[in-house]
Amino acid sequence: MRLFKEKLAWAAPLAVILIIALFSVNLFAQGNPKVKNLPVALIVNDEGVHVDAVQSAVKQMSKGTDGEExxxxxxxxxxxxxxxxxxxxxxxxxxxxxxxxxxSLQNGMKNxxxxxLNIYxxxxxxxxxxxxxxxxxxxLVTQLNNQYSTNFIAQMDGQQIDAAKAAVLVNPIVSEEKVFNEITASTANGSAPTLMAVPAWVxxxxxxxxxxxxxxxIFKKEKLTRKQTLRIMGGQILFGVIIALFSGFTVATLASIAGINMPSYLLVAFFVSFAAFCFFLLVSAITAWIGKPAITLFMVVMLLGMGVLMTPQEMLPGFFVNFIRPWVPIRFASEGLRDIFYFGSGFYxxxxxxxxxxxxxxxxVIxxxxxxKPEPKTK
Structure with a gap:
């Protein structure tokens, strides 16, 4: 068949493979995430043999198992x-x-x-x-509790104990949790900042x-002087401001309608507008130099970035942490909105x-x- 002899026709299946591969690359980030080296603080406000036991358990936990981190x-x-x-x-x-x-642990059975142990x-x-x-x-607390409970039960073997002492015998160590920078209700379980940052990029x-x-x-129809070109570029930047404001206030309005619990409608709207305008300048700069292929480049960046936006970097493969995550502009808008939503930040x-x-x-600047930029030669 004649169609099979056309080289361009064979580009179709190759393009499909490439596009599917780009869409599927996030499977490597999300397919089987392994948590490693999550940074956790250890605060020691006491001393004694039982404190040393906790520190020893922490040290053992820090070694990992089966050669893994x-x-x-x-x-x-x-x-x-x-x-x-x-x-x-x-x-x-x-x-x-x-x-x-x-x-408390030493005299728990007496008192x-x-x-x-507190967990923040x-x-x-x-x-x-x-x-x-x-x-x-x-x-970790459960492990320590079980060890002490087993030892205390062995020591109390055959003795009569009342109900209050039995409760301590079963749970000599308990944990108390305290939440900092709490994720507020109606914020998509903490995903609202990312969900609102993506439209700014799009x-x-x-x-x-x-x-x-x-x-x-316009440039194709007329040969313009640099002064005229600068005016058109200034108009494009002004349109960028309008587009950014439309983006920010549309996102904030839709979020409000959807019931998202925003700390401040105007603060969120203006921050998304600010991010959208800066992204617009980046898009305009790259397209001005390389033309239509820039859109493909930015789409690839967005597709690769979706897998890293909501996932802690400690759960990502090294390739994503080193070569994808640092180059995803949406991530910074998401982190800024996260500061506004949960850390009490203002516009800055x-x-x-x-x-x-x-x-x-x-x-x-670009x-x-x-x-x-040199003008292309015309035939």
Whole structure:
């Protein structure tokens, strides 16, 4: 058949393979995630043989099993610093040995009271990571509790005990949890920041590409001076502001209708608008230099990035952590919104704000420099 002799026809199945591969690459990130080295703080406010037993259990847990990396990576910290460290997203959780723990466990059977280990959970950092850390720490407390319970029961063999003493005998160690930077209700279980950041990128991508097509048609029809070209570029930037504001307020309005519990409608709307405008400048810059292939590039970035947005980096393969995650612009918008939603941040969100602004500034400079791009030779 004649169609089979056409080289372009064979590009169709190859294109399908490439597109499916790009859509499916996130299977490597999400298919079988393994938690490793989740940063957890260890706070020791007491001393004694029973405190040493907890530290020994922590040390054993830090070694991992079967040659694999451990689930948790412990670092000693002071309790007065933990709130700041949580706000800076240094740890997903903390295990606290409170003052008086050693005596409480030593005299638990006499006083009919269980000793307490505290577990602090930095929920707003990442709900998935915080839950894994919480589960692992509760498992550690349960392990210690079972060991002491077995020893106490062996010591009490044959003795008469009352109900209060029996409760301590079964649970000589209990855990108390305290949540920091709590994920509020009606925020899609902590996914709202990411779900609201993605439209900012998509709006910038679509808006930027449409304006690129419009300006390209203008440049094809007329030969413009650099001054005229700059005016058109200025108009494109002004349109970018309009597109960004439409993006931000549309996202905030739809989120409000959907019942998302936003800390401030205007704050969220303007932050999404800010991120969308900076992304628009980046899209405009790249399309101005390389043209239509830029859209394919940005779509690939978005597809690869979707697998890393909601997953803690400790659960991702090394390739995604080193080569995909740092280059996903949506991640910084998501982190900024996370600071606004759960960490009490204002419009300025620290590192994420600076990165987004940097993307916008670099995009603007590259876009303006495109005025010096050599014109293609015409036949």
């Amino acid at each position: 451990p689930m948790l990576a412990f670092t000693n910290e002071k309790e007065e610093n933990i709130e700041t460290l949580f706000d800076d997203k240094k740890y997903y959780a903390a295990l606290v040995i409170p003052e008086g723990y050693n005596d 009919n009271t269980s000793a307490t 959970i930095n929920q707003g950092y990442n709900m998935t990571g915080a839950n894994f850390a919480k589960t692992a720490l509760n498992g 709006g910038a991508l679509i808006g930027g590409f449409i304006l690129f097509l419009v300006t390209s048609n 969100t620290g590192g994420s704000f600076i990165t987004i602004a940097g993307i916008g500034i670099v995009g603007l 876009y303006l420099l495109s005025i010096f």
